[in-house]
Amino acid sequence: MKSKLVIALFPILLLTGCSRSPSAKQIQTDLLGNGISAAPPSKYQWRFESLSEFQTFQIQDTKRTPDTIQYTIKTHLHGSNGDDADASLLVTYRLNQNKWTFTSVTDTGDYTRSAEKLRLAKRTGQLTRDVAEEILAEYLVSPHISQLEFMDDGLQRAEKDGVVVQAGGFPPGYHFTEKGIQLLRGLVNANTRVELAPFGMEAPKFSLLSPVGEEVAEVSGIALGPVPNVCVVEYITNYLFPNEPGGMYPYIHIGRRAKTAFQKYDDGWRVAR
Numbered sequence: 001m002k003s004k005l006v007i008a009l010f011p012i013l014l015l016t017g018c019s020r021s022p023s024a025k026q027i028q029t030d031l032l033g034n035g036i037s038a039a040p041p042s043k044y045q046w047r048f049e050s051l052s053e054f055q056t057f058q059i060q061d062t063k064r065t066p067d068t069i070q071y072t073i074k075t076h077l078h079g080s081n082g083d084d085a086d087a088s089l090l091v092t093y094r095l096n097q098n099k100w101t102f103t104s105v106t107d108t109g110d111y112t113r114s115a116e117k118l119r120l121a122k123r124t125g126q127l128t129r130d131v132a133e134e135i136l137a138e139y140l141v142s143p144h145i146s147q148l149e150f151m152d153d154g155l156q157r158a159e160k161d162g163v164v165v166q167a168g169g170f171p172p173g174y175h176f177t178e179k180g181i182q183l184l185r186g187l188v189n190a191n192t193r194v195e196l197a198p199f200g201m202e203a204p205k206f207s208l209l210s211p212v213g214e215e216v217a218e219v220s221g222i223a224l225g226p227v228p229n230v231c232v233v234e235y236i237t238n239y240l241f242p243n244e245p246g247g248m249y250p251y252i253h254i255g256r257r258a259k260t261a262f263q264k265y266d267d268g269w270r271v272a273r
Helices: 002-017 024-031 110-123 129-140 154-160 178-184
Strands: 035-037 045-047 054-065 068-078 084-096 099-107 145-149 164-167 173-176 193-195 205-224 230-240 255-265 268-271
Touching (some): 024 054, 024 084, 024 099, 035 099, 110 129, 129 268, 205 255
Antiparallel strands (some): 035 045, 054 068, 068 084, 145 205, 164 173, 193 205, 230 255, 255 268
């Protein structure tokens, strides 16, 4: 009789020795400080910062192995900035020293669709700096910068440091030394000339072997245009070099200040062309 009792209780003892599975509240807490990203090319991201963001939270599926639990969760999010989004989360836990430890979270597609709706909604509203930066990023990333300029006294310092030397011919100019070619890391070659504008009216510049793109560092201002539904956006960029020519940074500009017009169409704001 005693042996039967021990056998009957053995499975119960095993179960009570295992760690309890994470609850919905524990999962929400573990998500704080982590985030999800919409699928490329979208750059939208959601970082979980507060439990109050989870307006709904439904565990729809649970898959278990001896050492992992994977939850599929539907949630509606409301951020402190007023943004709303739906997400379908895949949350993974691993068993570590008899305790379930949060491992990762990814979105299976709902957030990407919500981010696209949010992007379109923002683009059809008032032109803000965030929206202008997003549109400019898409517009400027393709290679189109074909020349770089020296700083005000950059050419003189480059000559002093042995980066460029004077070249003969007319109009006068400079060419890069072997040192300068190495510093520019594939952007120029021995035939590249630094051109000087007449009477120094423009900064000395040189052409690249292949154009480069640029990224938006800052949108510094938005002004109303001369006609309705037109704005002028001022911004600062950094050039996107395939290999960073860090040794040339003391001499050349590695970005620019610019302004461009935006026009509002029926599907939202665009760079006016």
